Amino acid sequence: MNKTIPGAAMAVVIAGALLASASAHAQSKPIQGWQPGQHEEPDPAKRVPQAPQQAPQQAPASQQAQPAPRPPSVVVREQPYAAAQPEPAQREEDRGGFFVGVQGGKGWVYEDVDQSALAVNAGYRWQAGPVSLIGIEVASGRLDSTREGPWRYGKVEYDSIGANARFNFGRNSPVYGLVRAGYWTADDSESGMDVDGGYFGVGLGVDVNRHFNLSLVYTNYVYFEDYYWEGNDFHYDINRADTLMLGAEVRF
Known part of the structure; x- marks a missing residue:
């Protein structure tokens, strides 16, 4: 009894193995559909329509590959050449013309004796x-009479003619320097003294505007006094007078 059961079990195992092999063989074999014979008309029910072979579609001529469009050409219009125009030279203002001035200050004819001075000039x-x-x-001017202790000094009147020049310290600077030189003659009404000589002056001024300026001028007057001949020798004494004047001038 004990031997029978193993034999049956062995039989069952072998049968199962055979069935599994057959099933695997059946699954590995492709399923063939029904095909009609060589001369048989296919079953309409089983006829499988074949997909029509479509010819490769050609794009319309308008959509066919076209050469890449050329970028629009940029037309650069040359601007007419404008030559650099030279800047017009600034025209120098002509400041020349007639002038009239008046000056007042102090004068010294006699040593350490101050005399009030007044003058006018034109040119x-x-x-x-x-x-x-x-x-x-x-120019024409005078030094007023004065007293110094017991002494009285008479009025001196003088006239002069000469040249003057002025130089501004820069094109746009209103400040200028002034020089003047020439011949002059004077007389003392009380003593009757009559002298002549030369003068030289320097000054500093400022242009208030085109037609008006102020200036401070120092002038040294040199004159000869007591000149005479003695035999073949000429004798003379050189003296000087000085003025310091603040003036105003009008130009036309």
Whole structure:
């Protein structure tokens, strides 16, 4: 009894193995559909329509590959050449013309004796450069009489003619320097003294505007006194007078 059961079990195992092999063989074999014979008409029910072979579609001529469009050409219009125009040279203002001035201050004819001084002058100047004016002038003035202790000093009157020039310290600077030189003659009404000689002056001024200026001028007057011949020798004494004047001038 004990031997029978193993034999049956062995039989069952072998049968199961055979069935599994057959099933695997059946699954590995492809399932063939029904095909009609060589001369048989296919079953309409089993006819499988074949997909029509479509010819490769061609794009319309308008959509066919076209050469890449050329970028629009940019037309650069040359601007007419404008030559650099030179800047017009600034025209120098002509500051020449007639002038009239008046001055007042102090004068010294006698040593350490102050005398009030007053003068007027007039003339004409020409433009001689960007900052310079050169001209001629005539002047007339006086030193008032005064007393110093017991002594009285008479009034001195003088006239002069000469040249003057002024130079601004830069084209746009209103400040200028002034020089003047020429011949002068004077007389003392009380003593009857009559002298002549030369003068030279320097000053500093400022242009208030085109037609008006102020100036401070120092002038040294040199004159000869007591000149005479003695035999073949000429004798003379040189003296001087000085003025320091603050003046105003009008130009036309």
